[in-house]
Amino acid sequence: MILGIDTSLGTAVAVVEPDGVVRSEAASADPLAHAEVIGVLLERALADAALGPVGATSAPTAVEITHVAAGMGPGPFTGLRVGIAAARAFALARSLPVVAVPSHDAAALAVLLADPHAPSEPFAVVTDARRREFAYTVYDGLDDDGLPVRIAEPALSPRADLDDALAARGVRRRDIAAVPASMVALAAARAVAAGRTLTGGEPLYLRAPDVTLPGAPKKVGA
Numbered sequence: 001m002i003l004g005i006d007t008s009l010g011t012a013v014a015v016v017e018p019d020g021v022v023r024s025e026a027a028s029a030d031p032l033a034h035a036e037v038i039g040v041l042l043e044r045a046l047a048d049a050a051l052g053p054v055g056a057t058s059a060p061t062a063v064e065i066t067h068v069a070a071g072m073g074p075g076p077f078t079g080l081r082v083g084i085a086a087a088r089a090f091a092l093a094r095s096l097p098v099v100a101v102p103s104h105d106a107a108a109l110a111v112l113l114a115d116p117h118a119p120s121e122p123f124a125v126v127t128d129a130r131r132r133e134f135a136y137t138v139y140d141g142l143d144d145d146g147l148p149v150r151i152a153e154p155a156l157s158p159r160a161d162l163d164d165a166l167a168a169r170g171v172r173r174r175d176i177a178a179v180p181a182s183m184v185a186l187a188a189a190r191a192v193a194a195g196r197t198l199t200g201g202e203p204l205y206l207r208a209p210d211v212t213l214p215g216a217p218k219k220v221g222a
Helices: 034-049 077-094 101-116 160-167 181-193
Strands: 002-006 011-016 022-028 069-070 096-101 123-130 133-143 148-158 172-175
Touching: 002 077, 002 101, 002 123, 002 181, 011 034, 011 181, 034 181, 069 133, 069 181, 077 096, 077 101, 077 160, 096 101, 096 181, 101 123, 101 133, 101 148, 101 181, 133 160, 148 160, 160 172
Parallel strands: 002 069, 069 096, 123 172
Antiparallel strands: 002 011, 011 022, 123 133, 133 148
């Protein structure tokens, strides 16, 4: 089973079987209290996963986590670090591999699976980057591995400019308020099965942190 963690928007944790069956999900929409809730959500998700798939009524069984999927953003510096650190700490304590997943890929997967028979057309996953900016990534359908096809990498745009930029490219907009941890885990499961790497190990901050140490590099992410 795969433990998915994402803190690019709110805080979300899920346990998913390799075939996509969701064993548990726990989430908080608070965009600021990541550190305060991540431990509680992890405990809840793991306890619920022992009861079997969501909606099932069965006796508790052992939960054997084989991978930890970490949502890598884009997202705000501080919040994103909480989820990535939690994923790495959990994996390190259990000698498990961490699978890095772009958070927008997980959101795009949720959009595409919600209506699998819809005609394929480019769309942009759009999330609030604060400071009057949006973060967005452009996708077009699923590939043969069941993963979203990313046709433009994550970028920032002033809020007032994004609609015109997307319209010029013929791309529809899909605003995302929460990234499902179950989709982070599912994307990781499909990537592992296909032997693929979805992104590198560095978080997708898109913007440098507000505070840096003297002599530290100014640019933190892509």
